[in-house]
Amino acid sequence: MSAATAARRRDAAPEAGPARGPSRGSAAHRALSYVVLVGFALLALGPVVTVVAEALSPERAADGTGLRPQNFADAWVQGRFGDYMATSALVALVVVVAATLLSIMSGYAFGTMEFRGREVLFYLFLLGIMVPTEVVVVPLFFDLRTLGLTDTVWGIALPQVAQSVAFGTYWMRAYFRTTNRSLIEAARLDGAGPHRVLWSVLVPIGRPAITTLVLLVFMWTWNEFLIPLVMAPAGRLRTAPLGLALFQGQYTQGTSLLAAGAVLVALPVVVVYLVLQRHFIRGMLEGAVRE
Amino acid sequence: MRGRAPRGRATPYLFVAPALAVYGAFLLYPLLRAVQFSFYDFDGLTVGTPVGLANYAAVLTDTGLRAAFGHALVLVVFFSLLPLAVGLVLAALLVRARVRGLPLFRTVVFLPQVIAMVVLAVAWRRIYAPDGTLNDLLRAVGLDALTRTWLGDYATALPAVGLIGTWVSTGLVTVLLMAGMARVPKELYEAASLDGASPARQLRVLTLPAIRPEIAVALTLTIISALKTFDLVYVTTGGGPGTSTTVPSYEVYRRAFELGEVGAAAAVGVVLTVLVFAVNLVVNRVADRQR
Numbered sequence: 088m089s090a091a092t093a094a095r096r097r098d099a100a101p102e103a104g105p106a107r108g109p110s111r112g113s114a115a116h117r118a119l120s121y122v123v124l125v126g127f128a129l130l131a132l133g134p135v136v137t138v139v140a141e142a143l144s145p146e147r148a149a150d151g152t153g154l155r156p157q158n159f160a161d162a163w164v165q166g167r168f169g170d171y172m173a174t175s176a177l178v179a180l181v182v183v184v185a186a187t188l189l190s191i192m193s194g195y196a197f198g199t200m201e202f203r204g205r206e207v208l209f210y211l212f213l214l215g216i217m218v219p220t221e222v223v224v225v226p227l228f229f230d231l232r233t234l235g236l237t238d239t240v241w242g243i244a245l246p247q248v249a250q251s252v253a254f255g256t257y258w259m260r261a262y263f264r265t266t267n268r269s270l271i272e273a274a275r276l277d278g279a280g281p282h283r284v285l286w287s288v289l290v291p292i293g294r295p296a297i298t299t300l301v302l303l304v305f306m307w308t309w310n311e312f313l314i315p316l317v318m319a320p321a322g323r324l325r326t327a328p329l330g331l332a333l334f335q336g337q338y339t340q341g342t343s344l345l346a347a348g349a350v351l352v353a354l355p356v357v358v359v360y361l362v363l364q365r366h367f368i369r370g371m372l373e374g375a376v377r378e
Numbered sequence: 379m380r381g382r383a384p385r386g387r388a389t390p391y392l393f394v395a396p397a398l399a400v401y402g403a404f405l406l407y408p409l410l411r412a413v414q415f416s417f418y419d420f421d422g423l424t425v426g427t428p429v430g431l432a433n434y435a436a437v438l439t440d441t442g443l444r445a446a447f448g449h450a451l452v453l454v455v456f457f458s459l460l461p462l463a464v465g466l467v468l469a470a471l472l473v474r475a476r477v478r479g480l481p482l483f484r485t486v487v488f489l490p491q492v493i494a495m496v497v498l499a500v501a502w503r504r505i506y507a508p509d510g511t512l513n514d515l516l517r518a519v520g521l522d523a524l525t526r527t528w529l530g531d532y533a534t535a536l537p538a539v540g541l542i543g544t545w546v547s548t549g550l551v552t553v554l555l556m557a558g559m560a561r562v563p564k565e566l567y568e569a570a571s572l573d574g575a576s577p578a579r580q581l582r583v584l585t586l587p588a589i590r591p592e593i594a595v596a597l598t599l600t601i602i603s604a605l606k607t608f609d610l611v612y613v614t615t616g617g618g619p620g621t622s623t624t625v626p627s628y629e630v631y632r633r634a635f636e637l638g639e640v641g642a643a644a645a646v647g648v649v650l651t652v653l654v655f656a657v658n659l660v661v662n663r664v665a666d667r668q669r
Contacts, residue, residue: 113476117475117477119471121477123472128483130545131490134498134545135493137511138497138504188396189400192393192394192396196391197394200389200390202391208398211406215405217658218405218654219605221606222412222630222647224408225415225640225647227404230408245400246405248400310494312495312612313609313631320635328494328495332612335613345500349497349500352497353494357492357493364485368553371550
């Protein structure tokens, strides 16, 4: 069961709190709940608001007082966050497209076909969901350096495609297992081959599951830190979080510029989250619940 | 009914092959290479010499590494146990309260989950800075004596980093537990109330057994994120002051890419991987047995 459905069910049934009988206990409970609700929300937002406020405040007294949106332009150009964001966008594009396509195909096979070794292969993919980046990044760096892949987009992207494919295979298999068998049979009787069944029948109706996968992979890739840190030692290719971390290490002054950079780095995922939040919450909670 | 693909036995394998190729080359193979590296004394430049289990022995004997794993345990308290305790109380209070705005609340407290850890670390550095928000607040209420450089003080650096984790995890854990609690029928609570069961007893007897799967997921997610902490330490303290906030992931990075102790780094990575698998297994085993 997902948090979203649970929540919807709750919202649909606005019944009383604990049946303590008289409404006074219930009213106190309600008041306390509001205090906790607001207090907790403020605590969660506090650090975020601090950064946004700092990003908008003038660096020096000479810059005047009041809001200073100019900081974002400065961070984009002088702070080179424009370059970092472009690198991140490119890496995210490669990882999302590759991981989604590969996961749809493998999930389709695991979810709808019988074949020898299916169980073993599937557990092999499940294993990858748990393997921490830390352990693979060390040999990856030395082996990809030998192949000349460090300091390239591929060196940053391919290890993340592999990680996302492990989760994506698990996620898409779960979706394909729930699809209607008769739909597949009907398409087959019409003469559709396995590719037609997948791309013309199952993928269009599986858009919600695929959207969730795309969003999660985008978020993980955009926010990833260790892989770009290790795989691009020359510093020519910096993703947004990496650029932010190094910017912070480099300048002790320039807190407004740093804060503006931080807001820029967070913005793409936060905007997508605010628009499509049910996908995020559902995906992150359900994705964690193994069978 | 699970039909065999009509176009021959190779079809399923052809669908799985692309995913398996990338996954094998960029995740499974590096994992095996890490195990191989861990038996060598290897500086990343010259040919390594086999040293048997010496790198693993160092995990147990090297004071720096032992300290790193000790710090990871402390972080588990902050990332996992503290949010679980707080989340249980908050979720129990909120799920049965007749309050408006729960969807908005969920969106807000889940927000830290989607923002890059580097951005959150930058925000919290400002809060903990000598002239930061926390010290400002303390001065405002006359507690000047308590002000300090929170991340630069041996006594406070590790708890300060840990509390950032508490802040990140609590929203996730609360949302997760609320989803589970929403499943418990209201009538059970009403009956228990009529029987004179206190709220604490209701939580223990009714709620906890019902939401065991959610607790297992919350513990698994948060314990693993505590064990794998890297970006947070890299940006806030760099392991310092001294080695007071270094963690296993940070030691992997430092030893492999700064100190040229690649074999030792690989061994730390393998131990970390084993720990992550063990946490998954133990938490889920316990949750299953008691269900």
